[in-house]
Amino acid sequence: MHIQTIKRKIATILLLALVSMSACLKEKKDNLIEPLDVLQKSNSSIRMFNLTGGPVDVMINNIPLTSFNNSGGATPLGLSIFPSGKWNSAENGSPFTIMNGLLDKNGKAHLVLTAGTILNEDTVLQNDITQPRDYYLLPDGSMKILARQNIPPSRPENFRIRIINMGDENDALGLGAPLSLTWADGSAVSPELQNIASNTSSEYVEIPYGSYQFKLFTGTGAGVNVIKQLAELPLNALFDGCNPDAVIPQTGLLPRVRTFKPGGVYSIVVSSGAITFWDCYRFSRLGKMVNSYRIVTELDPGVNHSYARMHALNAMPGKQVRVRVDGAFLSESPMPYLGSLPYNETVNADYKIFVQGEHTVQAVDEKGTVLAEQSLRLYPYDNYTIWVNERPDGKPGLLFSANDMTSTLYASNYNNGQFPDDGTSGTPRRVNFPYAWQSRFLNLSPDLPYATFTNDQSLFQTAPVYADSLRYSSAYVNIASGVLPERNASILYTIPAKNEFTYFGAEPIYEMDITPSFIRVFRSRPGNPGEIPGEWLKQVAPLDAKKAFIANPQLYVSGGMTPRVETGIYSIALVGRTYNSSGGDDKAKLVVIKHNK
Numbered sequence: 335m336h337i338q339t340i341k342r343k344i345a346t347i348l349l350l351a352l353v354s355m356s357a358c359l360k361e362k363k364d365n366l367i368e369p370l371d372v373l374q375k376s377n378s379s380i381r382m383f384n385l386t387g388g389p390v391d392v393m394i395n396n397i398p399l400t401s402f403n404n405s406g407g408a409t410p411l412g413l414s415i416f417p418s419g420k421w422n423s424a425e426n427g428s429p430f431t432i433m434n435g436l437l438d439k440n441g442k443a444h445l446v447l448t449a450g451t452i453l454n455e456d457t458v459l460q461n462d463i464t465q466p467r468d469y470y471l472l473p474d475g476s477m478k479i480l481a482r483q484n485i486p487p488s489r490p491e492n493f494r495i496r497i498i499n500m501g502d503e504n505d506a507l508g509l510g511a512p513l514s515l516t517w518a519d520g521s522a523v524s525p526e527l528q529n530i531a532s533n534t535s536s537e538y539v540e541i542p543y544g545s546y547q548f549k550l551f552t553g554t555g556a557g558v559n560v561i562k563q564l565a566e567l568p569l570n571a572l573f574d575g576c577n578p579d580a581v582i583p584q585t586g587l588l589p590r591v592r593t594f595k596p597g598g599v600y601s602i603v604v605s606s607g608a609i610t611f612w613d614c615y616r617f618s619r620l621g622k623m624v625n626s627y628r629i630v631t632e633l634d635p636g637v638n639h640s641y642a643r644m645h646a647l648n649a650m651p652g653k654q655v656r657v658r659v660d661g662a663f664l665s666e667s668p669m670p671y672l673g674s675l676p677y678n679e680t681v682n683a684d685y686k687i688f689v690q691g692e693h694t695v696q697a698v699d700e701k702g703t704v705l706a707e708q709s710l711r712l713y714p715y716d717n718y719t720i721w722v723n724e725r726p727d728g729k730p731g732l733l734f735s736a737n738d739m740t741s742t743l744y745a746s747n748y749n750n751g752q753f754p755d756d757g758t759s760g761t762p763r764r765v766n767f768p769y770a771w772q773s774r775f776l777n778l779s780p781d782l783p784y785a786t787f788t789n790d791q792s793l794f795q796t797a798p799v800y801a802d803s804l805r806y807s808s809a810y811v812n813i814a815s816g817v818l819p820e821r822n823a824s825i826l827y828t829i830p831a832k833n834e835f836t837y838f839g840a841e842p843i844y845e846m847d848i849t850p851s852f853i854r855v856f857r858s859r860p861g862n863p864g865e866i867p868g869e870w871l872k873q874v875a876p877l878d879a880k881k882a883f884i885a886n887p888q889l890y891v892s893g894g895m896t897p898r899v900e901t902g903i904y905s906i907a908l909v910g911r912t913y914n915s916s917g918g919d920d921k922a923k924l925v926v927i928k929h930n931k
Contacts, residue, residue: 375433378441379466380459381482383427383630385500386449386473387607389420393446394436402448425567427470427603427630437461447471468632470500473607473623480535484599484633487540491641491687493598494538496527497550501625502606503532507571507581509564509625511552513604517931518547518900519885520558529553542687543596544643545717545739545930547589547902550602550627560889561585564604567628576614578622586890588829588901590768591930593715593739596687597635602627642716643685647672647927649723649778649909650730651920654700657720659686659693668700669722673910674919678881680904680928683719690714697722697732705730719905719927724780726815733778733816737929738824739903741770771827771849771883773904777813779922782912784812786858786867789850790876793867794825811867812860829901849899850883852876855908855924871912874922882926903929 384390391400392412399412401419413419415430422428432443441461447454453475466482478500487494503510515527522528524539550566551558561583565571569587574580594600604627610619646657648669655671657664664686675681690712697705706729710718721733743765755762777785787810788794794805806822813819827849854876858868881887883899890896905927915921 375435377431378434378437378443378461379463379482380432380443380461380469381429381466382432382469382471383429383603384421384423384471385427385603385605385607386453386471387423388449389422390453390471391448392416392421394432394443395438396444397436425628427628429630432459434461447475470603470605472500472605482632483538486597486599486633486635489540491543491596492540493543493594493596493600494540495594495600495602496538497530497536497602497604499530499532499534499604500606501532501604502623505606505625506622507562507584507624509552509562509571509584511559511562513550513564514553514558515602516549516551516558518549518902520549520551520560520889523548538599541594542685543594543598543641544685545591545593545903547591547930548602549589550604561892563587565626566590567626570609570611571624571626573609573611573620573622575612575616575620578613578620583892585892586897588769588897591739591741591901591903592629595635596638596641598631599633601630601632603630638714640689640714642688642690642712642714642718644688644712644718644720645683645685646720646722647681649721649907651724651910653730655705655722656698657722658696658698659688671919672907672925673921673923675925677875677923678878680882680885680926682931683927683929688712690716695720695732697730706732708732708734710734717929719929721776721778721907723778723816723909726780726783728780731816733776733818735774735776735818735905737774737903737905738772739929740766741768741772741826741903742766743822743824743826767826767828769829769901771829771899771901771904772824773906774819774824775810775813776818776905776907777815779908779910779912780815781914782815782857782908782922784814784858784860785908786811786813786856787906788854788856788867790852790854794850812858812864827899829897829899850879851898852878853906853924857912871922874908874912874924877906877924877926885928905929
C-alpha cells in the first residue's frame, strides 16, 4: 500500500511538471480559428467532377459546404474541402470525394447543387465500396455515372489512359462525330483509342510513362479529319466573331506537353460546354455550346521513386555506332549518323526506361569494339540524351544531356519583385509556360571551338510586349565544343495556343512574331568584350522553323495557315566538321531532336 502511494505521488509530480513545461512552451494563438481537420477522415466510394465550366454550390444531407452567396461565407467543414468557398470547375474537373462522415446512416448522400439557379436538388447517391463510381456533373445539371476502373497498369513503368466521350452528337462545329486520339504528328496512338462515339468509353491502353502531346480529332477508320480538332481546356474552339454561325476549320490547336506518371491512370473526358468569344467589334462576348476535352487523373500513383528515361544518338561522322547500358543495347541495329538524315526534319527520341541508380554506358562500333565508356547515376524522372560524339581531340566521347520536360525556368526576380526573398521558398521564382517552344543548344562540331546560335541574324531577345518569355544568353552564346552549358540550359518562347480573329473578318492572326524563324550558327569568341555573335558560318544551312518544328505539315494543309512552330521540347545540335570536312555527310549540319511525342 505504501509503495502504491509513493507511485501515485511520483505520477502526480511528473504530470504537474509536464503541464508546467507545456505552459512555458505554448504559443500565443489569439484570434486564431483552428482549421477543421478532414485530411484524416475516411472517404466514401463517391467521387465527383465538375464539368459545368463555372463555380457550383454544394449541400450534402442539408450540410452546406460552400458559401451559397451568403455574407457569412462557407462553413469551416466546407472550406476544408473547397477553400475558395465554391466548387470551382478547373481544367481537371476539380474532383472531390465525399467523406463518409457526410453520408446518412444508410450510406446515402442527398445533394443540392446550384450555380446561380438550382442545377440539381433531388440527386441521391449511394455509397458502394464494392463498386466505386465517378459522377460527372454536366452544365445542364445532369450527371454522367461511370464505374471507376482505376486498376493500376500491368507494368509499373506504364500508365493507363482511355477516352470518355460525353460530347454532344449535334455539336455546333461538327465535333460530335466519333473521336480518335493521335500523337503530335497526327498518327494513331492505338486502335482501341479510335472511333469513340458519343456516350461511349474506350478501353484502357497502356503506354510507357513520359511526356506526350496528345491531339483529339474526329475521324473514322484509320484516318482523322484534320479540320475537326477538339480543343483541350482551358483553350477554346475557333470562331469568327463577324460571322458567328460560320463553321470554320478547327485546326492548329496546340495542346500542352504533359508528363504522365508511371503507375497512373488517366481519362480524356469529352463534354459539351459554353465557349465564349468576341463579336466582330470586340464590344461584347458571344457564346456557343461546343465539345472540348480535359485530362483527368483517375489514379494518382504518388511520387515516382524508381524510373528514369534515356535514349541515344550518333553524332560521330562516318561511324556505325551502337550504345549499350549495363550490357544491353538500346537499339537492335546501329544508329544512323545524325548528319546523314534528311535536313530540316525532326528526329523523334526513342526512349527506354531504366531504374534509378548507377549505370554503365558504352558506345561500340560495328565490330563490338568499345569506343567510349562512362558511368551515369540516374534519379527518378531523369530524362537523358546520350550523345556519341567526336571530341575536339578527335577521340570518341559520350555526352549526357539532361532534358528539362517541365517548361519551367527559375527566375532571377523573386515574385516579380513584389516581396523580399526570405530564403525559405524558391517556389515564387519558378515560372511555368504551359504552351511553349523550348529548346537547348549543343555544339558537337569537333573543330568549332565556340558556337553562338541565333534567331535568323539576331540574338534570341525578349520583345518588350512579350516579357513572359525568358531567354538566357548562356544557353546559346559561346557554347564550347562538346561541353554542356553549366546553367540556364534551355530557352523558352510562349506560344499563343489558338487563333484569334480580326475585328472585321475571319482571317486568323498568329501572334508568333518572336518565335524563331531561321536558326543560324556563328563562330564566336569569348572574352572582354568578345565577338558575339561573331562570324556567320554560311557553310551551315539554317534551320527553317516551319519545317523543323512542325510535326506534320499535312495537319494544316486543309485549314490554311501553318504556325511558325509547335509547342514541344527540342534539342538543336551542330554535328559534323565545320572546317575539316571531306565534303560528304561529315560536313557541319544543324539537327533537331524532339523529346516529346
